[in-house]
Amino acid sequence: MENSQAALLTLGFLLFLKGSSALVVTPVTDPVISEVGGNVQLEIKPPGVLGTVTWTFSAAKIPVVSWTETNPVIGAGYENRVTLNTTTGSVELRSVNLSDAGVYTFQGNIFTSGREPFNGNVTLKVDELITNVNVKPSLAQPIANQALKLTCEVLGSQTVSSRLWMKDSQPLSTSDRITLSVDNSTVSFNPVLQSDNGEYQCKASNPVSEVTSAGYRLEVNYGPEQASITAPDSAAEGSSVTFTCSAQSLPPCNYTWYFNGTETAQSSQYKIASVSNADRGNYTCVAWNSVTGRNTSVVKEFIVTGEL
Structure with a gap:
């Protein structure tokens, strides 16, 4: 059985590799973005009746799934995680993890006036959910006319697309005295004054989540x-x-x-x-x-x- 599956996968590759003037099919969504543990659709719509299709992953062309008008053959490591739509050639990938991020290449043929090859690719981006955001002061008891930093601590994900600072529910205004780091991860007060008293929050986001911290009440001693x-x-x-x-x-x-x-x-x-x-x-x-x-x-x- 394993030998026959390998042969079908190989056949799927060969049917397509020999054609250099294939029709380029643009995926419905590119890139596709998913959170860790989510399910995604790598969706394509070739302009004709699907004859064969093969999906591979990364430059190493790791087999994902191949179909040649028989039952789809699932590549090693994708068992119970991949479903192929044999009408469109689209793939559903389930329980996505960080190692699934990358470029997926598809190739096959459709029946129009004859058998016509097609190919294309789609990029999958995977991010962890941000689970919590905290505002951390550099001093437990801030003192007037001394330097103070507030840090936006993001938990759960290494990917942070943006950070937005707010004071009393309004976007924080900066000045020569109140400055932000390049990535907005810290607010620096040089120096901190009584006029800075208020409730500070940090909103952090990435492509799959957005979390706002609890309020940090700044009281300058x-x-x-x-x-x-x-x-x-x-x-x-x-x-x-x-x-x-x-x-x-x-x-x-x-x-x-x-x-x-x-x-x-x-x-x-x-x-x-x-x-x-x-x-x-x-x-x-x-x-x-x-x-x-x-x-x-x-x-x-x-x-x-x-x-x-």
Whole structure:
């Protein structure tokens, strides 16, 4: 049986190789694109009644299927994966894998006024599906006025045709400060600013899939800035006073109080229940951001007046 199949395949090749002035038939679709595991149609429509047809793969002419008016003969490795349409000469290829990508050549003859040879080829492109897309920051805690990169990580496929960056659901605008790599795989902020805060997404696509990442929320840490103390300039002995320190900062900063150079408290507020003349002097608030590592200070002079 194996010898007879080999003979039929060989006959299919010989019927066509001897003709050099064959009719060139253009495939219905070229190239044909498939995902890994998919089924594809390599479809042709010769202008006449099909007499014979042979399909081979790649420059090595690996036999795929051959038909010479008897039962089609399937090439080794294509068993249960190939179905030949003996009316048109088209081939269905199932369970496509990456190694199936390449050029498929067909040749045969049709009956018109006589027996006329034809040939042609079709290219099959195979890609893996993109399974997931992630946005990865170069810094876990971005800090204002430092460089930052966001990387579009694509999983599941080595083939990425395009990447599109979005901020707050709109295409990302670039500038001298915000730039994209040649393949759009990274966004660089030089430097990153508070105005860059927002939700970033990357949409990656290839010929068989398109996936958009979950949103990455960029919050730029900054400060402390513009520290201030809210308190009266003076108070009478025996009264109560509250000093409140504030500064613009992300995350919220820590506060330390100093009275005439000596640390007295760690809180945003410093309270004196009953003012005495000993409370006269300078109150300094130091605001510190544990993420940026920066601090700033402000001084308040406080005067004690006569008793209530």
